[in-house]
Amino acid sequence: MIVDPASLYPMATLIDQLREELPGLRILTDSADTEAFRFDETAFLRAGRPLAVVFPSNTGEVQEIVRLAADAGVPIVARGAGTGLSGGAVAVDGALTVAFTKMDAILEIDTANLTATVQPGVINADLGKAAAEHGLFYPPDPASYETCTIGGNVAENSGGLRCVKYGVTRDWVAGLEVVLADGSVIRTGGKNKKDVAGYDLTGLFVGSEGTLGLVTEVTVRLLPLPPAKLTLIAFFATVHDAGEAVAGITAAGVVPVTLELMDAFTIAAVDDVHHLGLDRTAGAMLMVESDLGGAAAEAQLAAAEAACTAARATSVLRAADAQEADWLRQARREAHGSLEKMGAARMDDVSVPRSKVPEMLDAIARVAAERGMRVGVFGHAGDGNLHPTYILDRDDPTAEAQIDSVRDAIYRAALRLGGAITGEHGTGLAKKRWLELQRGARSVELMRAIKQTLDPAGLLNPGKVL
Numbered sequence: 001m002i003v004d005p006a007s008l009y010p011m012a013t014l015i016d017q018l019r020e021e022l023p024g025l026r027i028l029t030d031s032a033d034t035e036a037f038r039f040d041e042t043a044f045l046r047a048g049r050p051l052a053v054v055f056p057s058n059t060g061e062v063q064e065i066v067r068l069a070a071d072a073g074v075p076i077v078a079r080g081a082g083t084g085l086s087g088g089a090v091a092v093d094g095a096l097t098v099a100f101t102k103m104d105a106i107l108e109i110d111t112a113n114l115t116a117t118v119q120p121g122v123i124n125a126d127l128g129k130a131a132a133e134h135g136l137f138y139p140p141d142p143a144s145y146e147t148c149t150i151g152g153n154v155a156e157n158s159g160g161l162r163c164v165k166y167g168v169t170r171d172w173v174a175g176l177e178v179v180l181a182d183g184s185v186i187r188t189g190g191k192n193k194k195d196v197a198g199y200d201l202t203g204l205f206v207g208s209e210g211t212l213g214l215v216t217e218v219t220v221r222l223l224p225l226p227p228a229k230l231t232l233i234a235f236f237a238t239v240h241d242a243g244e245a246v247a248g249i250t251a252a253g254v255v256p257v258t259l260e261l262m263d264a265f266t267i268a269a270v271d272d273v274h275h276l277g278l279d280r281t282a283g284a285m286l287m288v289e290s291d292l293g294g295a296a297a298e299a300q301l302a303a304a305e306a307a308c309t310a311a312r313a314t315s316v317l318r319a320a321d322a323q324e325a326d327w328l329r330q331a332r333r334e335a336h337g338s339l340e341k342m343g344a345a346r347m348d349d350v351s352v353p354r355s356k357v358p359e360m361l362d363a364i365a366r367v368a369a370e371r372g373m374r375v376g377v378f379g380h381a382g383d384g385n386l387h388p389t390y391i392l393d394r395d396d397p398t399a400e401a402q403i404d405s406v407r408d409a410i411y412r413a414a415l416r417l418g419g420a421i422t423g424e425h426g427t428g429l430a431k432k433r434w435l436e437l438q439r440g441a442r443s444v445e446l447m448r449a450i451k452q453t454l455d456p457a458g459l460l461n462p463g464k465v466l
């Protein structure tokens with residue numbers, strides 16, 4: 001059933017008020033214009049029809065939008081670049097989608113304090129480039145780093161290809177400016193290296209998926225740029241062996257900057273698209289990188305190689321040069337796109353303690369075989385974070401039902417191993433059915449109490465996460 005958004009909320013009045021109060025605000029109301037803002041990268045989820053999409057350019061405008069929407073009882077969906085993989089930015093019927101893409105200024109790179117302060121619409125890669133111009137480095141780099149925004153990264157607590165060594169977005173956020181559900185604005189944290197006054201509100205808003213407040217400014221920590229990377233590739237006869245190598249590298253105390261895995265299915269898909277001459281007879285491949293530089297990097301890769309050999313690697317080689325390493329990294333980043341050439345590809349996300357990676361890989365293979373589902377596996381194996389990706393026949397009407405049963409079995413397997421239903425993509429709409437299974441009823445009750453305190457009318461991204 002298509003809901004007429006106008007029947008839900010007094011939107012015409014709200015739009016009139018927005019035009020009157022904020023004459024410079026870009027507002028899209030025509031359904032042909034708003035269509036592109038209904039979905040994120042989870043096209044399979046049912047998206048609502050927004051009454052309007054607005055593009056604020058500063059915090060004051062965001063405050064006014066929130067105040068007017070709250071007075072009208074109109075919900076708000078925050079949106080960055082729409083690359084999310086759990087449905088967080090998917091439109092809600094009759095709601096206002098607030099797109100942060102115009103708030104894309106890098107406000108400051110503070111070389112004295114090793115911080116950067118940015119608006120939420122800044123693209124991750126642009127912050128990386130701006131920091132590099134000062135010899136500095138912003139570590140979190142989701143594979144989507146050339147398109148996703150810092151606001152989206154903060155809201156999802158995103159990971160990426162450098163988390164083994166540097167951690168996730170939360171580890172790099174020093175302070176936030178947040179517009180709350182009543183239109184008031186708060187600042188959490190700042191440039192201090194140490195600050196433990198009161199509760200950690202920065203930590204609360206990071207990962208809150210647009211349900212607790214709208215992030216309008218972000219201060220992140222930076223590091224000096226590390227040396228250029230050295231890259232090692234190892235092939236294995238089975239994905240289990242590659243998993244054992246991951247566990248072995250971790251247990252040996254080796255902390256590379258990147259430790260990524262691709263299974264046979266993904267290797268073939270990536271090689272079809274990128275023609276890298278990968279070993280297509282292999283069951284799996286690991287990519288291990290060190291950014292220690294010089295002899296330390298050589299020693300680190302030698303230790304990683306020893307762990308791969310102990311786990312029966314069939315071949316271990318070094319990237320010939322920086323260019324080849326870049327191609328390999330880029331190919332891994334585009335694994336999902338390559339798998340999409342084989343059918344409708346649905347990327348999932350589970351996480352387990354790193355010693356359990358071999359068992360998790362076995363469990364995914366078992367579930368896929370039992371249910372006859374084509375599943376490609378790749379991911380940030382060094383973090384214990386895997387992306388089983390379901391490949392569907394686009395014309396199969398039973399595909400959706402099959403996926404739900406596969407997903408359920410895979411999440412339960414991850415939880416039995418002490419893992420998580422999502423390592424980095426968030427709960428959004430896609431995982432909320434399983435949240436209580438992992439966190440337990442009491443914890444979810446506590447989350448609801450926090451939501452109730454910060455957003456008593458339930459206007460911020462309703463229906464997401466909880």
Ligand SMILES: Cc1cc2nc3c(=O)[nH]c(=O)nc-3n(C[C@H](O)[C@H](O)[C@H](O)COP(=O)(O)OP(=O)(O)OC[C@H]3O[C@@H](n4cnc5c(N)ncnc54)[C@H](O)[C@@H]3O)c2cc1C
Nearest residue numbers: 080081082083084088143149151152153155158159210215
């Ligand atoms: C090919 C591909 C590869 C990917 N690789 C990775 C990866 O390696 N690691 C990883 O973690 N993720 C990855 N992702 C997922 C996605 O890119 C991240 O979740 C990213 O952080 C989303 O950013 P976005 O700007 O697109 O946010 P959106 O998708 O627009 O929004 C995501 C969430 O953030 C909220 N939000 C956005 N802006 C704000 C704001 N200013 N204030 C409050 N809430 C806000 C939205 O409401 C929503 O809940 C990948 C996605 C794709 C398509």
